[in-house]
Amino acid sequence: METLLKFEENLLEKLLLKLEEKVEKLAFLEEKIEEMQKERESQGNEHLSHPVNQFKLIRRFSKDWHEISESLTSHSPESDLISQIKPLTSKVQDTKSAEIAENGLLRLQETYFLSAADLQQGLGEFYNGGMEKDLPKLTAKDCFDIGRRAYMNGGSMRVVHDWMKLTLQNADKEKDFDLMIDALDHLAYAKSQIGDQRGALMIYNKLKSLQPDEKRYEQNVNYYGRKWIERARGETEQEGMDHSKLSTRAADHRPEREETEYYEKLCRMPNELPEEKLLRCFYWSNNDHPFLMLGPVKAEELWDEPEIIRFYEIITDEELEIINKQARPKSNLATVQDPITGKLVNADYRISESAWLPANTDSEEDQKLRQFRNRISIITGLTMERAEDIQYSNYGIGGQYEPHYDMSTENDAGKFDEEDGNRIATWLTYLNEPKHGGDTAFLGPGIKAEPIHKSAVFWYNLLRDGSCDYRTRHAACPVLIGQKTVSNIWFHERGEEFSRKCLLNQTDKSTLNMFPDIY
Numbered sequence: 001m002e003t004l005l006k007f008e009e010n011l012l013e014k015l016l017l018k019l020e021e022k023v024e025k026l027a028f029l030e031e032k033i034e035e036m037q038k039e040r041e042s043q044g045n046e047h048l049s050h051p052v053n054q055f056k057l058i059r060r061f062s063k064d065w066h067e068i069s070e071s072l073t074s075h076s077p078e079s080d081l082i083s084q085i086k087p088l089t090s091k092v093q094d095t096k097s098a099e100i101a102e103n104g105l106l107r108l109q110e111t112y113f114l115s116a117a118d119l120q121q122g123l124g125e126f127y128n129g130g131m132e133k134d135l136p137k138l139t140a141k142d143c144f145d146i147g148r149r150a151y152m153n154g155g156s157m158r159v160v161h162d163w164m165k166l167t168l169q170n171a172d173k174e175k176d177f178d179l180m181i182d183a184l185d186h187l188a189y190a191k192s193q194i195g196d197q198r199g200a201l202m203i204y205n206k207l208k209s210l211q212p213d214e215k216r217y218e219q220n221v222n223y224y225g226r227k228w229i230e231r232a233r234g235e236t237e238q239e240g241m242d243h244s245k246l247s248t249r250a251a252d253h254r255p256e257r258e259e260t261e262y263y264e265k266l267c268r269m270p271n272e273l274p275e276e277k278l279l280r281c282f283y284w285s286n287n288d289h290p291f292l293m294l295g296p297v298k299a300e301e302l303w304d305e306p307e308i309i310r311f312y313e314i315i316t317d318e319e320l321e322i323i324n325k326q327a328r329p330k331s332n333l334a335t336v337q338d339p340i341t342g343k344l345v346n347a348d349y350r351i352s353e354s355a356w357l358p359a360n361t362d363s364e365e366d367q368k369l370r371q372f373r374n375r376i377s378i379i380t381g382l383t384m385e386r387a388e389d390i391q392y393s394n395y396g397i398g399g400q401y402e403p404h405y406d407m408s409t410e411n412d413a414g415k416f417d418e419e420d421g422n423r424i425a426t427w428l429t430y431l432n433e434p435k436h437g438g439d440t441a442f443l444g445p446g447i448k449a450e451p452i453h454k455s456a457v458f459w460y461n462l463l464r465d466g467s468c469d470y471r472t473r474h475a476a477c478p479v480l481i482g483q484k485t486v487s488n489i490w491f492h493e494r495g496e497e498f499s500r501k502c503l504l505n506q507t508d509k510s511t512l513n514m515f516p517d518i519y
């Protein structure tokens with residue numbers, strides 16, 4: 001009996017431990033649910049058009065839902081709920097979506113000259129009349145992770161500094177002591193890098209008093225103390241001064257600085273045309289083509305040399321819907337279960353995703369897409385025979401496309417297929433209209449095309465003698481607010497021998513224009 005009694009005591013102890021564990025887990029889940037519901041409610045009116053909300057949604061899947069799924073797994077590994085959560089959290093983690101989202105916000109900050117506080121406060125200036133309470137805010141941990149990302153990218157320490165300062169202010173309000181220590185540590189380093197040795201010293205002193213066992217703080221106090229004294233005596237130059245502008249890009253992804261700065265400036269500034277520039281707008285029927293005679297297309301010259309033309313209303317709602325419908329499952333997007341239908345649907349949050357639509361079956365949808373292609377062929381006078389399939393792209397947080405040429409240039413290693421020839425022209429359709437940002441910037445003329453819903457821009461990438469037109473270098477500016485989807489069609493040289501005749505003189509203006517004098 002004594003053994004039995006002892007055994008029972010042991011069992012009770014274990015049961016109690018189990019129970020406590022479960023209660024703790026339940027409390028954790030309850031807290032998570034409350035936190036996430038609160039965050040969802042604070043999304044404000046703008047929901048997913050707001051980059052901060054997009055960022056938060058991705059973070060919930062990479063962090064919160066991951067933790068929930070881990071916690072549930074230890075409760076009941078076979079649960080139905082886990083099988084729904086796991087594939088998505090793993091995909092979000094595998095695709096490094098949280099990192100991409102952090103970089104997206106940093107890119108917006110850099111391009112549009114936003115302060116860390118602008119972003120933290122929910123970009124109020126872009127929401128006319130947007131009430132303060134309707135704007136999504138970044139938490140202390142959000143700020144820390146963004147600042148840490150900037151630090152790991154090896155970008156501007158001024159940016160790291162500002163994010164860490166903001167982290168501190170918010171961690172103080174949220175009473176997150178551990179986070180304050182981490183933020184102070186990074187802030188001190190950033191200060192030392194931007195030449196504020198005294199500031200760094202003061203923070204390390206504070207850290208030393210908070211955590212006396214941490215040897216590194218003591219070493220840093222000594223080091224920065226020495227530096228500061230040397231500087232005060234004029235013995236050393238100010239060290240580690242960060243002269244780089246606001247570069248937040250990862251070191252291995254930093255194209256030519258000068259071009260990047262120019263492109264970012266173009267994105268940031270309003271479109272400006274030289275006063276003397278006379279650009280035309282007109283109805284285009286391509287020399288009274290029977291399809292266009294009664295319904296010519298509204299056209300507008302965005303630039304003349306090289307000629308960049310915008311056509312309005314060139315795609316129907318139905319065609320748009322088909323493109324979206326066909327492209328979504330093809331883009332490499334994570335799938336989630338639709339809570340109403342139970343079917344798997346795509347969660348499109350990625351920075352930029354592309355899909356190719358061959359439109360080569362007998363289905364009604366594909367026939368409609370071929371009709372769209374045919375319309376473009378009639379408008380441009382170019383054949384679709386060698387044109388590429390429709391390419392669909394969807395931009396996410398800070399989604400952009402760095403300056404590039406669409407054609408292969410002399411320097412490209414993998415040249416084009418000789419049978420098709422180079423990409424002679426580009427047709428770029430805007431499938432929707434973001435609220436801010438997302439313009440297509442043309443670096444040659446220094447202008448940009450706003451993404452206007454259902455319009456398209458068209459230009460030739462090659463000169464009349466087949467050589468590259470380097471004035472066509474272009475880029476997609478980061479999307480600040482809203483969503484942007486586009487579709488490209490690239491035409492190739494072969495088959496255009498009669499529609500765009502080859503000339504010996506590439507600079508002959510009268511023949512360079514696609515549209516000879518209209519008037």
Ligand SMILES: O=C(O)CCC(=O)C(=O)O
Pocket residue numbers: 393401406428438439440441474475476477486488
């Ligand atoms: O999305 C844009 O504005 C431009 C896209 C582009 O240049 C491309 O896909 O080649």
Ligand SMILES: [Fe+2]
Pocket residue numbers: 404405406474
């Ligand atoms: Fe392009």
